[in-house]
Amino acid sequence: MESGSFPPKFWKPGAEAPGASLAEERTVLVDESQSTPYVSNSCAALSLEKQRQRLPVFRHRNHILYLAEAYQTVVIVGETGCGKSTQIPQYLLEAGWAKGNHVIAVSQPRRVAAVTVASRVADERGAILGHEVGYCVRFDDCSDTRNTRIKFVTDGMLVREMMADPLLQRYSVIILDEAHERTLHTDMAIGLLKKIQKRRPELRLIVASATLDAEKFRDFFNHNDTKDCSKDTCAILTVQGRTFPVEIFYSTSAVPDYVVTTVETIMKIHEHEEEGDILAFLTGQDEVEEALKDVKERARMLANQGLKVHMRPLPMYAALPHREQARIFERTPRNCRKVVLATNIAETSITVQGVIYVIDCGFVKLRAYNPHTDIDALLIVPASQASAQQRAGRAGRLRPGKAYRLYTEEQFEKLPRATVPEMQRSNLSPVVLQLKALGIDNPLRFSFIAAPPAQAMVNALELLFALGAIDDDCHLTEPLGMRMAEFPMGPMFAKMLLESGNFGCSEEIATVVAMTQIQNVFLSPTNQKAKAARAKRRFAVEEGDHLTLLNVYEAFMKHKKNSQWCHENFLNYKGLVRAVAVREQLVRLLTRLEVPACSSEGDSDAVLRCIVAGFFSNAAQFHYTGNYRTIREGYELFIHPSSVLYGEKPPKWVLYSELVQSTHHYMRDISAVDVTWLLELAPHYYQQGTERELGAKRAKLLAQ
DNA sequence: GCCAACATA
Structure with a gap:
């Protein structure tokens, strides 16, 4: 089929031919x-x-x-x-x-x-x-x-x-x-x-x-x-690069629902375009699964109508079990077109071989830190021009390719040229701690290539102060602050680890921390969701997610790190193997920093109290309206549906190690705690801080 | 009823 003749009504090629002044945008290579x-x-x-x-x-x-x-x-x-x-x-x-x-x-x-x-x-x-x-x-x-x-x-x-x-x-x-x-x-x-x-x-x-x-x-x-x-x-x-040109097609009018249009575009390419695999970019797991279901259905209908060329639609996202991820690398028979529906994982991290057609929905899911609320959000936002270019380039590996953008050329022109640097949309407490340890005494004056919001820096300093990593003069404390910076994780986790010897549970805390560093410990394949949920409940304990993760790790070790056992229990094998490595590294570090190796021998209170020592600022109280409130600001928080506490009798007080705003403010990795522990273990945080004193503290930090 | 993607002696 001739280029540009697809599909006659919906698409128009860009105004200029490849090789003209837009050549840079049209000619892209794979990574x-x-x-x-x-x-x-x-x-x-x-x-x-x-x-x-x-x-x-x-x-x-x-x-x-x-x-x-x-x-x-x-x-x-x-x-x-x-x-x-x-x-x-x-x-x-x-x-x-x-x-x-x-x-x-x-x-x-x-x-x-x-x-x-x-x-x-x-x-x-x-x-x-x-x-x-x-x-x-x-x-x-x-x-x-x-x-x-x-x-x-x-x-x-x-x-x-x-x-x-x-x-x-x-x-x-x-x-x-x-x-x-x-x-x-x-x-x-x-x-x-x-x-x-x-x-x-x-x-x-x-x-x-x-x-x-x-x-x-x-x-x-x-x-x-x-x-x-x-x-x-x-x-x-x-x-210059060496590549095949990628022809860009824009939508002629705004696309009301890019998931629906992605599916339609896949079907049109499949019916009208010559052989070659398709890669479609969507923003998240849900969208990928939804589009996948529709594509499968329509492919079945086409096959029933006798279309000779088959289609193999496949999902691709980070939380997908490894075995299923691997399917995108399998070769397909000659008369079978591979269709990969992917998140941004396919933009830089994974290259799908044989892609000739790319579909770009024009959006991306990004983490965005709000310095005014001190909360991370996962937002679906328009992708940048640079990102669109990178996505299109994924079609030019094998031979000249085509990229279908589900937005108009005018919309493209209005997109930001590049994605906002992570530095300007992150919680900076780990950054500030590390810069301090590297001798950058005043991170506010660090020569950032793109300076983050000042308020983000202030929040980071406040947290580090509350954790004792910096003193009244904003200097890194010795030895605590310096030691915290040695840990390859956020300051709250570091504090918790350094305190674990005092609570007699460094063995357990090392495990809990290692496990929280793993994404998607529990797997939930689309067609076995109920079974996976039952498997998860076998590990769950009423104390919450942290101790549940401890259980999972200990069971994994008891079963000699067996991958089949993980598969049967819907656990992320590769993740758990990584948790073992993380834990080993943490234990080495703890030994070097002379934190005694000790176990609480099943005493869960010791572990929970130690979690409080690091995460006291992430506390929330149950509210009569049926959800939670933060203590200082009174934000309305919800238990994330992936938590083992979801749908259970809500504890009066909880601590969380992560807060992400999506459809609500969701707490993830939650433990039930006793309110007296908060007052006992973080009196400086919960007993002295009137709003006025805190304001003064903030002003002092800002003046640094 | 929710789960972008990376990364740290």
Whole structure:
């Protein structure tokens, strides 16, 4: 079928042909970090050296090396597929940047990317992973202090490393890959690296970013205060990608219900377009399941009518059991079209092979922190232009593709150019604690590339003060505050862990904390919801979710970490394995910080009291209206339906470790507590704080 | 009756 003839009425192609001024938007590549080492058979026949030379970035090799000599910072706009992530570190190595025991670091937002790119580079160099080329991510250090010259790390790990080596002396070059994603850790690293550059002018920084942010990064890292460009310390270089064009189709009118239209568009493509898999972006699990059900139904009808080409609709989202996630990677028979209905997980984290058609609903579900209420919300908001471009690019991997946007071109023009950086929509208490530990005494004056709301900073300082991590003068306390910063989790969890020795239950608390770090412990497959709920109830205890999680962990260990047992009990096996690793790490840390290893031997009050010691500020009281109220502000809170306390006799007082606003303010991970514990364990928080005193405290924090 | 996606010696 000819391009542009689909479907005659509903869609119109964009005004300009691909390759014109909008080429940048129309021609997008897949994320190279996700690509398999050997792209096609014809490539496999080539020597590794030839393959390397064929990459678009190769033409810029000398220029890149020149810029790295001449400028402290180089911003590389590397379109996906140009080979930047794998090649630039090697160019630098070959040019001698790793001499004298120096290391070239490449930092990625995601673990998988760090590991896969590292192994690709090791392959290219004929090296064993972990020797000359290695990686270091949480729970998995595959590097060698003496021999590793190129080290791939996650952004979080890079920030962590600064705690031990504040000037990152081991490194001669740091490459921040995918910097345009603007994760919390990337933004922290950006600000911290700017500070390091002042002390270490010889350190080189390479920021790999999308077009949109290049100038922002350049201006941020340019230490030249004069108008004389020859004194610039930062330069931009653009490297074209290698890709197939993706033709964009916009809706001709506003779409009232994008789930319905997604289904219709899938069916139209399936009936009228040539073979090729479809990837549709929706915002959440519910939408994916709803659309999936409709697509399946309509596919059955078509099959009954005798349509020869079959369809295999598949869901994809993070909470999906691993076995079902894996189905999107299975090959389909020749006359069968794969249709993947996915959340944003398919935008960066997972690449579905063989996608030719992309459907973009134009929305995304984001976490947004409200600094005025101090509450996180999960909101469905319009996606950004950058996000739309990334989604469309998912169609251009195999051959020229098509992207159907379920919004008009006018609507597209009005979308924000980029997603708001995570730093500006997060609770900052972990960030502030970590910055303090890294010697940033006044986080309000930290050189953020995008400053967060001042109120968010104030809230963070207030919480840290209430937990005893900072003192009246906003200085990190010794040893408590410093120790809290060592934990790879939020300050409330850290406080709870550090107190656990005093409550005689460090064993249990380590388990509870590890378990709360796992998402989707309990699985609930769409067709076995009731069965899954019954399985969950077998672990539930009246004390609430924290002790229920403790039960699950102990049962998992009792059954020798058996995956079949998890499957039978609707438990997330991979998550539990991760909980074991998290717990081991926490126990090591507790030992180092001399918190005694001890068990409360089944005394649940000890564990609950210890939870109060960390989470006292997250308390809520049952209200006669049938839900809960926060103590200070009186917000109306609800028990999340995933809690074991949901639908049970409501305890008078509860503590929660997470509060998320969606259709209501929902508390998740809840425990029943005794109100006297609150007064006893957090008197400074519950007995002294009149509104006036608190206001004064706030003002003092703001003045810092 | 609800569950974007990542990440931390």
